[in-house]
Amino acid sequence: MASIEMRNIVKQYGDGFPAVNDVSLDIADGEFMILVGPSGCGKSTLLRMIVGLEDITSGDMIIGGKRVNDLAPRDRNLSMVFQNYALYPHMTVYENIAFPLRLAKMPDDEVRRRVTEASDVLELKDHLERKPANLSGGQRQRVAMGRAIVRQAEAFLFDEPLSNLDAKLRGQMRTEISRLQRRLGITTVYVTHDQTEAMTLGDRVCVLRKGKIQQVASPRELYEQPVNLFVAGFIGSPPMNFLPAHVEGGRLQTPFGSITLDERRAAAIQGRDLLLVGIRPEYFEDASLVDEAKRPLGSLFRARVDVTEWLGDSQYAYIPYEAPEAIRNQLRDLSRELDAEELRTQAIVSIDATSRIREGREAEFWLDARKVHVFDPQTGENLTRDAEAGARLTQMATEDRVEQVHEAQAQGTTVGGGGASRAGAA
Amino acid sequence: MSQREKTWWIVGGILIVLYALFPIAWIVSLSFKASADIANQSFLPSSVTWENYSTILTGSASGLFLPALRNSFGICLIATFISCILSMFAAYAIARLDFPGKKLILSTALGVAIFPVISIVTPLFNLWRQIGLYDTWPGLIIPYLSLTLPISIWTMSAFFREIPWEMEQAAQVDGATTWQAFRKVIVPLAAPGVFTTAIIAFFIAWNDFAYGISLTSTEASRPVPAALGLFSGASQFEDPTGAIAAAAVVVTIPVVVLVLLFQRRIVAGLTNGAVKG
Numbered sequence: 001m002a003s004i005e006m007r008n009i010v011k012q013y014g015d016g017f018p019a020v021n022d023v024s025l026d027i028a029d030g031e032f033m034i035l036v037g038p039s040g041c042g043k044s045t046l047l048r049m050i051v052g053l054e055d056i057t058s059g060d061m062i063i064g065g066k067r068v069n070d071l072a073p074r075d076r077n078l079s080m081v082f083q084n085y086a087l088y089p090h091m092t093v094y095e096n097i098a099f100p101l102r103l104a105k106m107p108d109d110e111v112r113r114r115v116t117e118a119s120d121v122l123e124l125k126d127h128l129e130r131k132p133a134n135l136s137g138g139q140r141q142r143v144a145m146g147r148a149i150v151r152q153a154e155a156f157l158f159d160e161p162l163s164n165l166d167a168k169l170r171g172q173m174r175t176e177i178s179r180l181q182r183r184l185g186i187t188t189v190y191v192t193h194d195q196t197e198a199m200t201l202g203d204r205v206c207v208l209r210k211g212k213i214q215q216v217a218s219p220r221e222l223y224e225q226p227v228n229l230f231v232a233g234f235i236g237s238p239p240m241n242f243l244p245a246h247v248e249g250g251r252l253q254t255p256f257g258s259i260t261l262d263e264r265r266a267a268a269i270q271g272r273d274l275l276l277v278g279i280r281p282e283y284f285e286d287a288s289l290v291d292e293a294k295r296p297l298g299s300l301f302r303a304r305v306d307v308t309e310w311l312g313d314s315q316y317a318y319i320p321y322e323a324p325e326a327i328r329n330q331l332r333d334l335s336r337e338l339d340a341e342e343l344r345t346q347a348i349v350s351i352d353a354t355s356r357i358r359e360g361r362e363a364e365f366w367l368d369a370r371k372v373h374v375f376d377p378q379t380g381e382n383l384t385r386d387a388e389a390g391a392r393l394t395q396m397a398t399e400d401r402v403e404q405v406h407e408a409q410a411q412g413t414t415v416g417g418g419g420a421s422r423a424g425a426a
Numbered sequence: 427m428s429q430r431e432k433t434w435w436i437v438g439g440i441l442i443v444l445y446a447l448f449p450i451a452w453i454v455s456l457s458f459k460a461s462a463d464i465a466n467q468s469f470l471p472s473s474v475t476w477e478n479y480s481t482i483l484t485g486s487a488s489g490l491f492l493p494a495l496r497n498s499f500g501i502c503l504i505a506t507f508i509s510c511i512l513s514m515f516a517a518y519a520i521a522r523l524d525f526p527g528k529k530l531i532l533s534t535a536l537g538v539a540i541f542p543v544i545s546i547v548t549p550l551f552n553l554w555r556q557i558g559l560y561d562t563w564p565g566l567i568i569p570y571l572s573l574t575l576p577i578s579i580w581t582m583s584a585f586f587r588e589i590p591w592e593m594e595q596a597a598q599v600d601g602a603t604t605w606q607a608f609r610k611v612i613v614p615l616a617a618p619g620v621f622t623t624a625i626i627a628f629f630i631a632w633n634d635f636a637y638g639i640s641l642t643s644t645e646a647s648r649p650v651p652a653a654l655g656l657f658s659g660a661s662q663f664e665d666p667t668g669a670i671a672a673a674a675v676v677v678t679i680p681v682v683v684l685v686l687l688f689q690r691r692i693v694a695g696l697t698n699g700a701v702k703g
Contacts, residue, residue, distance in 0.1 A: 053595050073598040080599045086592035090614040099610075100600040147600065
């Protein structure tokens with residue numbers, strides 16, 4: 001087990017295009033780090049540079065205190081799970097898992113002990129003599145993980161390991177990976193474009209955009225204190241709404257009425273004119289269902305609802321609004337960058353599932369002003385970010401992690417560490 | 427597919443098979459005809475005889491045929507083996523590595539393949555005599571390599587390209603050297619490709635006539651196709667048709683056996699299950 005440090009890592013391809021541009025990132029020993037971003041942001045390239053499958057143009061890659069830039073993949077002692085699993089089709093499941101040990105010239109009985117342990121953890125015991133072609137997608141995925149955990153690697157690297165599974169299985173495997181990582185307490189780097197995975201698995205999440213780090217923080221900090229428009233728009237589903245706003249005497253005039261900010265945030269936006277207000281869908285509510293006590297904390301507005309989506313446990317309403325041309329282009333660019341295509345400017349609003357608001361009618365909404373963020377439309381910078389509050393959230397997450405690792409390790413033993421291990425009750 | 431369509435497909439299939447197999451059936455039938463029976467105006471022999479087979483295996487033609495059979499086997503197997511090994515490495519490099527001149531190698535290989543054999547036989551004949559390769563096994567193996575290598579490289583690199591690159595990367599991350607990854611992961615996966623290539627290369631070498639007749643003069647290295655051309659009848663007024671037909675049948679047998687033997691190995695799709703299914 002080891003920490004991974006990256007110092008000003010750059011990856012330039014032959015045509016001079018920097019796929020990864022000046023990335024510096026510290027991953028602590030035992031930490032679960034997520035690399036996330038839209039397609040083409042360089043997250044997979046970065047992972048492949050850690051494992052050594054991609055050359056590093058400049059910068060230092062330090063694993064466990066040792067500079068590994070010039071080491072071949074086999075000398076870095078990392079294990080990796082590939083997106084398409086990359087199982088060896090001509091070998092049985094047993095031999096697939098045993099492959100790294102065989103290469104290390106381990107004696108047969110030791111190989112058997114380790115493979116048995118790993119297959120117990122992953123519940124592959126009944127499939128050891130089968131070939132990968134005869135396994136289901138989830139089983140193949142587990143074999144790939146078995147191959148990764150069977151030897152004592154310095155770190156695990158995952159390259160979108162769940163993207164080929166169907167939604168239900170993906171949920172199961174996600175918790176399985178999380179449990180496994182906690183129990184083994186091994187440094188993990190996980191690449192994904194799925195933000196559910198990013199939010200649920202990671203101790204910290206690194207958001208990349210065009211090869212550059214935008215923000216590295218705990219999921220909570222990313223959600224509540226994003227540094228810029230990009231992070232705010234990328235994290236959260238449905239995404240944050242961005243409304244054009246004018247400053248008028250310390251109040252923000254938006255298409256959905258005026259918003260009063262607290263003193264700290266009002267001070268931050270002083271002297272500005274055109275701004276973007278970021279409001280998460282859940283900051284809205286059907287005005288008729290809001291508690292009397294909460295009402296004064298926000299503002300009320302009336303708007304026509306275009307479409308509603310009732311999902312049983314929640315309900316979304318779509319409210320179209322007008323925006324100046326400049327803002328509209330900016331929002332369109334942003335959504336395109338986030339792999340989405342926003343056709344019209346509309347706000348997505350989460351309302352209570354019991355709300356009787358109907359499509360095509362005008363309704364009254366309540367907007368919680370306490371957590372809105374204000375962004376500079378030109379630079380995308382978050383003007384109202386509370387860095388201290390954010391740091392506190394990440395600090396809390398770090399403490400939680402340490403505690404969880406201790407607890408998990410007290411309950412189960414690690415693979416290869418000897419003793420019978422109880423399979424993570426799935 | 428409707429019943430009617432199906433019937434047409436079956437009828438068409440049978441016609442094609444008959445058309446393709448008719449010459450072979452004819453040769454088999456000829457090989458069982460006695461020399462007086464050759465012109466009997468009917469497809470089947472009036473009485474089946476093993477006379478032709480005994481002629482080539484134990485009789486007057488055996489001195490010509492049996493050493494030729496030995497030469498053909500030896501030369502073709504060695505040429506196939508060398509060609510497979512060389513093309514395996516070449517194809518792997520072409521499929522995996524990006525190096526300057528990759529296109530040049532592939533197009534040169536193609537150029538060599540379409541170069542007419544007959545145009546280089548004469549210079550080769552002179553050269554081989556000068557350097558002492560004339561009428562020797564290596565004297566045939568080397569030209570056969572030039573025939574088989576281009577097609578082998580092309581087929582094999584197509585097979586290598588099919589293998590997901592992640593296989594090899596996974597092996598490297600698991601602790602394998604490039605050589606180990608090649609030997610333990612890539613070669614087993616490419617096995618169907620290697621067998622296919624081997625069979626094609628063997629056929630090409632086995633069927634060659636131009637080199638075989640021009641670069642040999644004695645039974646030291648003369649291959650079967652050349653030997654067949656040198657068969658003579660019992661008298662100068664008699665055609666050795668029956669003997670040639672019998673020899674052709676004998677020569678076809680190893681090829682058929684080879685295909686049947688490796689048929690199952692040739693089935694592609696071995697990589698199923700390697701990646702997402």
